[in-house]
Structures are given as C-alpha cells and as structure tokens.
Amino acid sequence: MAKTRIKAPGGARSRTAGDVLGALVAGLLLAALLAGIPYGLVEFVGWPLPGEVPSLDALGEMLQNSVSVNVFMDVLAVLVWLLWAQFLVCVAVEVRAVVSGVDIHLPAAGASQALARKLVTMLLLVGAGTLTATQVASAASLPQHTPVPLPAQVTASAQAVPGAAVQAAVSEAAPAAAGPLYTVQADGSGHHETLWDIAQRHLGDGRRFGEIFDLNKGRLQPDGTTMTEPGLLRAGWQLVLPADAKDVPGAAASTAPAAPAAAATAGGERTVTVAEGDTLSAIAEHELGSADAFPQLLEATRNVEQPGGRHLTDPDKLFPGDKIVIPARAQAPAQPSPAPDTAVPSQPNQPAETATPAAPEAAAPVPPAPVSPAPASPQATTPAPTTPAPTEAPASPAPAPAPAQQSQAPATAPATDAPAQESDSSLVSIQQVAGAGALLGAGWLGVLAWRRREQQNARRPGETIALPETTSQAEQVLDRTSSPASVELLDLSLRTLSARNPDALPVVHGAKVAADRVEILVDDPDAEALSPFTDRPGGWWGVRADRADLMTAEEAQDVPAPYPGLSTIGAAADGTHILANLPQAGVLLLDGTEEQVREVARGIAMEAGTAAWGGHVEVRTCGFGLELQQLLPACRVMYTPSLKAATADLARVWIEGHQAEHEGGEQPLPWMVISSAKASAEDLYEFADLVGKARGHRVAAVLPAAGAIDFFPDAQVLDASLTEPQLLEPLGVEVILQRVTDEAYRQLTSAVALTTEAANAAGGVWAQLPDPDRVSVLTAPVPVAAPSHLSVVKDHQEEPVSNGEGREAQAEASGTGADGPADVATVPADVPAVSPEQAPAPAKARIDVVREPGPEGGQAEATAPELQVLGPLRIAGIGNASVQPKLVLLAAYLMFRNERDLGSIGDAMNPVTPWGPKLVAEEMSRLRSRLGLDANGEPHVRPKPRGVAMYSLSDEITSDWANFVYLAERGIPKGPAGVRDLEAALSLVRGRPFAGIADHSWAAPLGQTMISRIVDTAARVAELRTSDEVLDIDAARAAIGKGLNVEPSAEQLYRAWMRIEHRAGNPAAVREVIARVRKMASDWQFSTLQPETLALIQRLTAARETASGV
Known part of the structure; x- marks a missing residue:
C-alpha cells in the first residue's frame, strides 16, 4: 500500500534565467522520455507480444529451442x-503531489520516482502554480492547535487572543542561534514558497536554505506534523529562521528572553507564551x-484552551507553551494585596455575593449570631491565613458571654432597584454537563471524594483543606444524576462471573x-448463561439487583x-x-468536527480512568x-502528543505479548488509545499495520474517522455530531x-486539581491547637493497667446531657445548665476489653473542670427555630411539626449562602x-408558614418585595x-x-x-470545613482526656467514636485512639487499632498510611517490645 504524507504548499518568488533554462531542459527530457521511448519502441521494435495466446505445445517447444535474437x-x-x-x-503521481500538496511514495x-520528482519540480518551477485559489483559502484556514511542548522546547513568541488575526505561536524552542519565527505563506497567484525562496528573501542567499532546514528538522508544527525533508512545506507552518534574518513580517523571537514577550492586538488584549521556568x-x-x-491573568486565561485541550485553572500548574492572556488596559495594583488574615473592607460597589464577612477567629470567640449568611468561601467562617497570628490564651480566661447576650447584625440583603432575574449562566452549564452518563459521574465523583x-x-490540626468557593454546576449535576449503585x-x-467461572468466561x-x-x-447466542447471570433473548x-446472588464488595476486591x-x-x-x-470491537471511529470528536472521546477516556469495573487498563490519549494523567489516582491514563507516539507504545505492548507467548509469563495489560486529533496518513498506516499484528492482545482504538476510515474500512463509525x-x-x-464538553471538563478537572493544593494554614484560635504528631515523647501509661472502657471517678456525679433537639446541650454549654459531661457519642463497641478481674482501682483527675456561671436564674428556653446540619438535616424549635426535606434544604441554603436570588436558589435546589x-x-411561602413569626411578629422568612x-x-x-x-x-x-x-461542641x-438529604452538593465546601473542625x-478532646489534669479514658474514646462517625478515614483520630489505648496500658487494644487503621487504608484504597501514622505505629511497637524486654 502506498504511504501518504502531507506535503506543504508555499508562496512565490521571482525566477531567474537559470530557473527558466532548467525548466526548459526538464520539459524536453520529460517529452523525450514520455513520448520518445514509446515512439521508438513501436517504430523500431514493434509490438513484442504475440498476436494470440500460445498453446502449451508451442510454449514447450519454445523452451526447448535456443533463444533467438528476436x-x-x-x-x-x-x-x-x-x-x-x-x-x-511516477510522473503523474509527482504532478498530483505538487498540485495537491500530498507526497505519495510508490x-x-x-529511482524512477526520484527522476520524475526532479524533472517535474524543475518544469513547474516557472510554470503554472501549484495552488488554486481554493487551496490557498484552505491553507490559510489550517487548524492552529499547538502541540504539547517538551520542557526545553518553548518560545516566547506572542500571539493575539481568540478573534485576532494572528496565528498561534508554535511552542517549540530553536537552537541557540535561532532568530525570528516565519509563517509559511500561500497566495492566490498559484505559486508556493520553498526553503530556497525564504532563504533568498530573508537571508539574502537562497543557498542558505539548508540552515533553515537544520533549524526546523523534526520540529512540531501547528498541524501536528514535522518537517522531514527540505522540499516538504505546508502553508501555516512556522519556521525558525537564523538570527540574521531580515524583514520578517510579524516576526516573534524564537528564543525565550528573561520575561515573555507580548504583542498587543487591536482589541488591547494580548497573550504571552510561557517559557521554561x-x-x-x-x-x-x-x-x-x-x-x-x-489572579487577573488566571481569570483572563481561564477559558483559553491550552496545549492538549486543557485549561489553566491552577496558578501553580503552569507548563511551557501555555498561553497567558494579558487583559486589556490592565494596571498594576497600587499596593500589594493584603495578607489572607487581614480584614479587607468591603467596597461600596462590591456585589453581595462576593463580600466576605468577618470571621469569628479571635482568642476570645464571639458567640454565634443566630443568622449570618455563610460566605462564598468556607474559609470565611474559619479562615486560614497564610501567616496566622494566634492569640496567646490567658492563664485565667475571662468568661465569654452567652450567645443570647450578644447583639446581632441584621442579615437582610441590601435592597436594589434592579429587578430580580433568574441566572442563565448555570443553565448553560447544565446543558454542557447533561451528556455525561451516570456511570461516568459516579466514577468521577468517587475520585473527587477520595x-x-x-x-x-x-x-495538620487547625488547618482546612483547599476547596472551591462554590461547588461547580458540573459537579452539582453529576451529583444528582450519577448512579453509584449501578x-x-x-x-x-462481572467479578462474580469471573470468580465462579474462571475457565469458561464468555x-x-x-x-x-x-x-x-x-x-x-455474549458472542454465542446459544450458550447457557453462567452464574450469576440468567438467560435473556438474543444472546x-x-x-437483577433484587434477585442476584453476588459476592460482597470485600470478597470481590x-x-x-x-x-x-x-x-x-x-x-x-x-x-x-x-x-x-x-x-473486542477493535477500532471505533468518530465522525464530526474536532470539537465534537473530542467531546465523545473525552467521555470514554474519563470513564476508563475512573471506572470501578475497569481494573487496570493502559489508556493513551x-x-x-x-x-x-496528572489528576486521576488510578494511574491508568497517559497523555501522548500524537498517534505516532501512541504507536511506539503499542509496539512495546506487542513485543511484551510476543515474549509472553514464546517465553511464558503474564500477558500485557489491556491497551487502548483514545484520540481526537487527526493523524497523517503515514502515521495511520503504521498504526493500522501494528494493530493488525497485535490482534489477540486486547488492543482497542477510538479515532477520528477522517482519514482513518481508509485504513479501517470495517470499523464501526459513529456520528459525533448527532x-x-x-x-x-x-x-x-x-x-x-x-459527551463531555470543554466547559464541563474545565469545571470537573478544576475541582480535582484543587485537591492537590496545600491546606489552608490555621488561623485564629485554631492555630493554638497542638500537634501531637510533632512530639516525639509518648505519654506514659497510667501507673496501673487501665481496662478498656475505663471509668474514671469524676469530681462530681452528674447526669449526661440529652441531645434531644440540642437545646439542653446548648444551654449547658452556654454556662446555664448543670455541670456535667457532654458525652453522647457511641464508644467503639468492639475495642478489646480487659476482664473485670484485671481492672485496677481507677485513677483520679488532678483538677476540677468547671463552667462559667450563667445569668442568675438561668436562661429561658429559646423559641426561635434552629437549623441543625451537623448530621441529618432538620429544624428544631418549631414544635412537633414535620418539615419536608426540600424545605429544610431551602432553609439551609438561605442561612449558609450569600447568593440568595431567584436564579441561584433555583439552580441549587435542582441542578438538572x-x-x-x-x-x-x-x-418560600411554604417555608415561611412552617417557621412562623419572630419575637417582633415578623415572618422568620422575610418577604421579598x-x-x-x-x-x-x-x-x-x-x-x-x-x-x-x-x-x-x-x-x-x-x-x-x-x-x-x-x-x-461535640455533643x-x-x-x-x-x-x-440529597441534592445538597452546593454545601460540599462548607461540609468539608465542618468535617475538619x-x-x-474530637482529637483535642481525646488528647486532653488522656492528660493528668482531666484524665478520663472513656470520654477520650467517646470523642474518637464521635469523630470517626463523621470521617471514618481520619488517620488523625486513629493516631489519637492509639495514644488513648497506650495511655490506658492496653496493648491488645493498641494492636487492634493498628489493624483497624490498616484495614481502613485498604478499604479506601490509600496507597499507604500517612508518615505520621507509620511513625507512631513504629514508636508504639518499639515501646511495647522494650516494656516486654524484647
């Protein structure tokens, strides 16, 4: 089969007398060869073949006789x-190659093709041009996507933002002597440029074309191809010229200066290309x-597609070749931005939804306001400044006033003359996310949760994790439509089928x-179904979920x-x-535009990288x-810049499979390439050839149909535009x-990318939390072996606080209730216990824990509603009336979000x-009726005039x-x-x-901050309750149980639990906790335990061995 390679057209130059003479000689030689040879053969030799087909006897006689001269x-x-x-x-092929720009190697x-190419090139050097007007227009509109650069192959050339008429700069570095970039041009006169033309025009000597070729050989071009021969050019390619090139239109330096250069456009905006470093x-x-x-650059660049189809969402994830938009008329700030822990006064024209209220992060905390809309960022309630300034705790802290004694700032939103409008920005996002399936959504959200x-x-203690200010619309839609159960x-x-029928898998x-x-x-429609499946018509x-006899998740691991x-x-x-x-299908082809193909291919790749049923499969995009490749934890997906690179990786798979067949060993993992980029015919030929050789090695490909259909004529073709x-x-x-659109992809990857960021530093009183993992000395066990669930004698005999509606606990915590423990958590039930015979006399706490006295006579029971979100959502303080879950969620939204307009509320309540x-x-009317009136006779849900x-x-x-x-x-x-x-607080x-309650993904950032706190x-209570001053092992265990009920994978709590059992002198329980934390890590598929956990296990093990004399 002929191998096809794209050949580039160019522009024109003036012809010399030598060019004309050479063309004339070439024309004469072509005429002689094409017309003279057949004329001479006919005239002097005649037709060499016999007039009729000889018989077998005649052929035998001919072979027996000597060969005559005739x-x-x-x-x-x-x-x-x-x-x-x-x-x-060959001549016909070369003429077509010059006219169409496609070089076909026969x-x-x-030798024949080389001679034909030389003669045709010389003849057409002065003759008719090789580009028609249509081809020129087509060449001018070549796709200008930029290939992903290598780390050292970056230019600082400038380009215009989308909409400008400047082409994208190629992010490939030139050698040190390189100069400006030149874009190969094509005009409408029928001529195309050559390297000789460019060298003659800009270097003064056409014989220097070799220098241009040396600078650009193998260099990636905007259309994804490379220059391999001096005669192969394409309009739109960007060539690095020698440093002494002159009069280069729109030249951009190809070597990166100290700072990126930027060229302004008519609109004022411009971009720079990121250089290495x-x-x-x-x-x-x-x-x-x-x-x-x-942040101005990050916001202006957010929607610009970067090399590889990604978007810039993280200022720290900058790669050479990225395009950074410089906003029009951008000015440097008059002074540096305030530190995160500095209060920023709100501006008069600042919208309500972006205002950040002051946070209660002082050493003497201000009691909570009954209502204060949550800030846009979860850190607003508990901010995490970069440089915390914790306030030192006084030796005798002054009693803090109770919540009811504090004046409250009104939370009513400021009035505006503008009519309320329903937001349509999120509706656009809904349409963009709607194509993602429930299985893909479940896998992606599982990755995000993990x-x-x-x-x-x-x-570390006191810190909060990096989170988005608000949950993206894409995440909210997937949260509502995903199906983890499916x-x-x-x-x-599938795993049950494999386990029960390992040798008969269909x-x-x-x-x-x-x-x-x-x-x-299944392939055999007549085959009998294997357990756990049953027969259905048509193979x-x-x-069914309600009838299946399946393995448990633990068994299937x-x-x-x-x-x-x-x-x-x-x-x-x-x-x-x-x-x-x-x-099994082999090759799947997608027909449509590059964007449409990318949307469909992207969905397949995202699911392949996150699917629970996928095991480990090698996916190349x-x-x-x-x-x-950077974000997914399963490490299944690897980015490749071209199909050629993927072919090289497939060759490795083929070799490994071949070796496994002949030498024994494991077969290579399943391999698939998912591509949205059009490949050259030569690359497709090589890939198709290797796919044919690799049959039987579980290889799959998803490719654009354009061009690939010729090499995979039997493949299924799906129309990505439909x-x-x-x-x-x-x-x-x-x-x-x-399909997954560009905007949905940007939102989803941004959320996962944020999980790689460092935690927000602790601020306010939370910065005063000690870090037990930074202390290398373990607290010694109590003098006598304390049993599990040890009851330590309290200084007073008190009744436990009832959780009920939460009112009694709050009154007692405010200093108005009886002094007593607030432990209502369930202690882990199966901690190894010491028998009663082994229980020694209990130890006694060193100090009394007292509360500040409340107002004389106590505090009257409050009658206002209380929204309870630390657990299943509910509203207390409204009697025995039931509240519909959606109304509870609506009340929570009004309390914790600043965006309380019609559109934002509607989107949050039902993202789909x-x-x-x-x-x-x-x-809102129903909620108003349910919550009733306040002390002033006004509805708790204010009417919105x-x-x-x-x-x-x-x-x-x-x-x-x-x-x-x-x-x-x-x-x-x-x-x-x-x-x-x-x-x-824990109570x-x-x-x-x-x-x-479902459909509250809008609260995910705030929920994560609550979990951290x-x-x-819980960890602080456990630490204090194992100290000599307020020793109470049972209370310490109860705090751990409460915390693990909220976050079962919190290693911080497991470490605290180990210290508790060590303090209690219970080595069996320490071993049990170590086993539990290891099982937890296995269940959640953490690659390893945190270093602090491993270090503590080692210290506890060493301490136990030392105590036992080992």
Whole structure:
C-alpha cells in the first residue's frame, strides 16, 4: 500500500534565467522520455507480444529451442515498456503531489520516482502554480492547535487572543542561534514558497536554505506534523529562521528572553507564551507591574484552551507553551494585596455575593449570631491565613458571654432597584454537563471524594483543606444524576462471573446497565448463561439487583476485572447505559468536527480512568487528556502528543505479548488509545499495520474517522455530531452518544486539581491547637493497667446531657445548665476489653473542670427555630411539626449562602431541572408558614418585595454549626479547663454534616470545613482526656467514636485512639487499632498510611517490645 504524507504548499518568488533554462531542459527530457521511448519502441521494435495466446505445445517447444535474437529483443522491449509505464505513473503521481500538496511514495519505484520528482519540480518551477485559489483559502484556514511542548522546547513568541488575526505561536524552542519565527505563506497567484525562496528573501542567499532546514528538522508544527525533508512545506507552518534574518513580517523571537514577550492586538488584549521556568507571578510582575496581580491573568486565561485541550485553572500548574492572556488596559495594583488574615473592607460597589464577612477567629470567640449568611468561601467562617497570628490564651480566661447576650447584625440583603432575574449562566452549564452518563459521574465523583479524604488526612490540626468557593454546576449535576449503585451492581456482577467461572468466561461484546439490572451480550447466542447471570433473548445474559446472588464488595476486591475494556458509549432513549467492549470491537471511529470528536472521546477516556469495573487498563490519549494523567489516582491514563507516539507504545505492548507467548509469563495489560486529533496518513498506516499484528492482545482504538476510515474500512463509525439515537452495530441497539464538553471538563478537572493544593494554614484560635504528631515523647501509661472502657471517678456525679433537639446541650454549654459531661457519642463497641478481674482501682483527675456561671436564674428556653446540619438535616424549635426535606434544604441554603436570588436558589435546589421563579416563590411561602413569626411578629422568612434581589431569614434563627464554632473556639484557648466546652461542641454532632438529604452538593465546601473542625475538636478532646489534669479514658474514646462517625478515614483520630489505648496500658487494644487503621487504608484504597501514622505505629511497637524486654 502506498504511504501518504502531507506535503506543504508555499508562496512565490521571482525566477531567474537559470530557473527558466532548467525548466526548459526538464520539459524536453520529460517529452523525450514520455513520448520518445514509446515512439521508438513501436517504430523500431514493434509490438513484442504475440498476436494470440500460445498453446502449451508451442510454449514447450519454445523452451526447448535456443533463444533467438528476436526473442531476446522482445523480452527486452517488454521490460522497457514496463519501466516506461512505471515512470509514467511516477510522473503523474509527482504532478498530483505538487498540485495537491500530498507526497505519495510508490513501492519499488525509488529511482524512477526520484527522476520524475526532479524533472517535474524543475518544469513547474516557472510554470503554472501549484495552488488554486481554493487551496490557498484552505491553507490559510489550517487548524492552529499547538502541540504539547517538551520542557526545553518553548518560545516566547506572542500571539493575539481568540478573534485576532494572528496565528498561534508554535511552542517549540530553536537552537541557540535561532532568530525570528516565519509563517509559511500561500497566495492566490498559484505559486508556493520553498526553503530556497525564504532563504533568498530573508537571508539574502537562497543557498542558505539548508540552515533553515537544520533549524526546523523534526520540529512540531501547528498541524501536528514535522518537517522531514527540505522540499516538504505546508502553508501555516512556522519556521525558525537564523538570527540574521531580515524583514520578517510579524516576526516573534524564537528564543525565550528573561520575561515573555507580548504583542498587543487591536482589541488591547494580548497573550504571552510561557517559557521554561516562568511562573504566573513573574509574568504578572513583568506585564502588570506586580506579582500580586496574577489572579487577573488566571481569570483572563481561564477559558483559553491550552496545549492538549486543557485549561489553566491552577496558578501553580503552569507548563511551557501555555498561553497567558494579558487583559486589556490592565494596571498594576497600587499596593500589594493584603495578607489572607487581614480584614479587607468591603467596597461600596462590591456585589453581595462576593463580600466576605468577618470571621469569628479571635482568642476570645464571639458567640454565634443566630443568622449570618455563610460566605462564598468556607474559609470565611474559619479562615486560614497564610501567616496566622494566634492569640496567646490567658492563664485565667475571662468568661465569654452567652450567645443570647450578644447583639446581632441584621442579615437582610441590601435592597436594589434592579429587578430580580433568574441566572442563565448555570443553565448553560447544565446543558454542557447533561451528556455525561451516570456511570461516568459516579466514577468521577468517587475520585473527587477520595482525593478530599486524602486532603483531610494530610492536613495538620487547625488547618482546612483547599476547596472551591462554590461547588461547580458540573459537579452539582453529576451529583444528582450519577448512579453509584449501578456501578457497584455492574462491577460485582462481572467479578462474580469471573470468580465462579474462571475457565469458561464468555466473549462479551457489550453491556446494558440500568438502575436495577445489568445485561451483557455474549458472542454465542446459544450458550447457557453462567452464574450469576440468567438467560435473556438474543444472546443477552441478565442479572437483577433484587434477585442476584453476588459476592460482597470485600470478597470481590481480590478478583481481577474480567472485562476492563467495557466503556460507556452513550444511553438508550429510556436512559439505559450502553457499554461496548472496546478490545473486542477493535477500532471505533468518530465522525464530526474536532470539537465534537473530542467531546465523545473525552467521555470514554474519563470513564476508563475512573471506572470501578475497569481494573487496570493502559489508556493513551491523543489531542487531550494531560490533566487526566496528572489528576486521576488510578494511574491508568497517559497523555501522548500524537498517534505516532501512541504507536511506539503499542509496539512495546506487542513485543511484551510476543515474549509472553514464546517465553511464558503474564500477558500485557489491556491497551487502548483514545484520540481526537487527526493523524497523517503515514502515521495511520503504521498504526493500522501494528494493530493488525497485535490482534489477540486486547488492543482497542477510538479515532477520528477522517482519514482513518481508509485504513479501517470495517470499523464501526459513529456520528459525533448527532444528539439523536444512532445504531451501535456490534450490540444492535440505538444509542445517544455520551459527551463531555470543554466547559464541563474545565469545571470537573478544576475541582480535582484543587485537591492537590496545600491546606489552608490555621488561623485564629485554631492555630493554638497542638500537634501531637510533632512530639516525639509518648505519654506514659497510667501507673496501673487501665481496662478498656475505663471509668474514671469524676469530681462530681452528674447526669449526661440529652441531645434531644440540642437545646439542653446548648444551654449547658452556654454556662446555664448543670455541670456535667457532654458525652453522647457511641464508644467503639468492639475495642478489646480487659476482664473485670484485671481492672485496677481507677485513677483520679488532678483538677476540677468547671463552667462559667450563667445569668442568675438561668436562661429561658429559646423559641426561635434552629437549623441543625451537623448530621441529618432538620429544624428544631418549631414544635412537633414535620418539615419536608426540600424545605429544610431551602432553609439551609438561605442561612449558609450569600447568593440568595431567584436564579441561584433555583439552580441549587435542582441542578438538572432548576426551580423557576414561580416554584421558588411557592416553596418560600411554604417555608415561611412552617417557621412562623419572630419575637417582633415578623415572618422568620422575610418577604421579598419587588426590587429586592435577595431572600433573607430572621436574625433569631440560629444553627448548631454556629453554636459548635462558638463552643469550640471558647474552649480551645483554655487548655484542660476548656475540655467541657469542646465536649459540649461535640455533643451537637449527630453524624456527617448535611447527611440524610440529597441534592445538597452546593454545601460540599462548607461540609468539608465542618468535617475538619469536628475531627480537630474530637482529637483535642481525646488528647486532653488522656492528660493528668482531666484524665478520663472513656470520654477520650467517646470523642474518637464521635469523630470517626463523621470521617471514618481520619488517620488523625486513629493516631489519637492509639495514644488513648497506650495511655490506658492496653496493648491488645493498641494492636487492634493498628489493624483497624490498616484495614481502613485498604478499604479506601490509600496507597499507604500517612508518615505520621507509620511513625507512631513504629514508636508504639518499639515501646511495647522494650516494656516486654524484647
């Protein structure tokens, strides 16, 4: 098969007399060869073949006789005719190559084609041009995507922002002597440039074309190809010229200066290309005059597609070749931005939704306001400044006033004359996310949850994890539409099938997944279904969730995934997910524009990188997916810059498979390439050739149909431009393609990228929390062996505080109730216990823990509603009336969010089908009726008159979270004397924040901050209750149980638990806790325990061995 390579057209130059003479000679030689040879053969030799087909007898007689001169001449004439025909084909091919820009190499025609190329080139040097007007226009509109650069191959050339008429600079570095970049031009006169032309015009000597070729050989061009020969150019290529090049239009330096250069455009905006070693702060300082102005660059660049199809969302994730937009008329800030812990006064024209209220982070905490809308960022309630300035706790802290004694600032949103409008920005995002399937959503959100648990484990006491200010619309939609239960059913069904039938696994072409069932299509329609599946018509096997006999998740962990190449292609009209077994299908082609192909291919790649049923599969992406390689924890996805690079990786797989077949050993892992970038014919040829050799090695490819259809004529072709059902032939079902748009991808990857950021530093009183893991000395056990669940004699006999509606606990914690423990948590039930006979006399705490006295006569019971979010959502203080879950969620939104306009409320309450203004008004009316009136006779849910943009709540409504923060921040500075405040704060916690009600993903950032504070408080109580001053082992264990109920994977709490049992002198319990934390890490698939956990285990083990005399 002929190998095709794109050949570049160019522009024109003036012709010399030598050019004309050479063209004339070439024309004469071509005429002689094409016309003279056949004329001479006919005239002087005649037709060499016989007039009729000889008989067998005649052929035998001919072979027995000697070869005559006539026969020899005839044979020679046949050979000359064949050579002439080959040369004629070569000439035709070369003429077509010059006209079309496509160079075709004919097999076994090296000398003939070389001669034909030289003659045709010389002839057309002065003749008619090689580009028609149509080709010129096409060349001018070549796609200008920039290939992903190598670290040392970066230019600082400038380009215009989208919409300007300047082409994107190629992010490839030139040698040290390189000069400006020159873009190969094509005009409408029918001529194209050559390297000789460019050298003649800009270097003064056409013979220097070799220098240009040396500078650009193998250099990636905007269309993804490279220069391999001096004669192969394409309009739109960008060539590095020698440093002494003259009169280069729109030249940009190809070597990176100290700071990126930027060229202004007509609109005032411009971009710079990131050079190796650049940072966003450095670019901001060079371009805007201040390094603190880098957020302006980040915001202006957010929607610009970077090499590989990604977007810049993290200022620290800057790569050479990235394009940074310099905003129009950007000015350097007059002074550096304030430090994070510096209060920034709100500006008069600052919108309400971006204002950050002051946070209660002082040494003497201010009691919680009954209502204060939560800031946009979760850190606003508990900010984490970069340079915390903790206030030293006084030796005798002054009593903090109770919450009811504090004046409260009104939380009513400021009125505005502008009419309330429903936001449509999130509706656009909904449309962009809607194509992502429930299985993909479950996998992606699982990754996000896993990464946030890792963040929680990695932070230090008092810190909070890095979080977005608000949950993205894409994440909210996926949270509502994803189906983790379907993923689990599919995964367990396939692994159960593999475990029970390891030697009889059927060939599977695809699967259909619904909420309550899974079906797979096997190759043999007559085969009997294997357990746990049952027969379905048409070769389908099925399993139902309510009837299946499946392995448990723990049992299935050790069973390899039998069909890791199953990938969601889309959904049927009824919502059933349709999956194809890509290694079985081989090659899947996607027809459509590059953007449409990328959207569909991206969905397949994202699911392959996160699917629970996928096991480990090697996924290679081309044209997109660099972020997937960097962010996904399963390490399945690797970005490759081109199909050629993916082919080289496939060659490795083929070699490994070949060695495994002949030498024994494990077969290579399943391998697939998912590409959205068009490849050259030569690269496609090589890839198709290798795919053919690698059959049987579980290899799959998803490619753009353009060009690839010629090499894979039997492959399934799907139209990526269609949003209607189309036939998926291997399964015989109609499917609506799954897709992930650029905007949805940006939002989803940004959320995961943020999980790689360092934690926010502790601020306020939270900075005073000690870090037990930084102390190398373990607290000695109590003098006598303390039993598990040890009861330490208290200084007073008190009754435990009832949680009930939370009112009694709050009154007692405010200093108005009886002095008593606030322990209502469930102690871990199966901690190894010491028998009663071994229980020694209990130890006694050294000091009394007392509370500040409340107002004389106590505090009257409050009657205002309280929103309780530290556990399943509910509203207390409204009697026995039940409240619909959606109304509780609506009240929570009004309390904790600043964006309380119609559009924001509607989007948050239902991200997929947002509430309209009428429905918002109706539900607000219901909530108003349920909450009733405040002390002044006004509704707790304030009416929203016309012209007022925001809804608001009464100042009297409070929350358990506000009380938790108040109590914890009051107790932390007191040391051991504050343990009762901390225990009272924990008594308000009933479970994981915002539990029990779906569709509250808008609260995810705030919920994570709550988890951090609860875990820190529980760990601090455990630490204090093992100290001599307030020793109470049972209370310490209870605090750990409360914390683990909120965050089961918190290693900080497991470490505290180990210290508790060590302090109690219970080595069996220490071993049990160590086993538990290791199992937890295995269950959550953490690669390893935190270094602090491993170090503590080692110290405890060493201490035990030393104590036992080992």
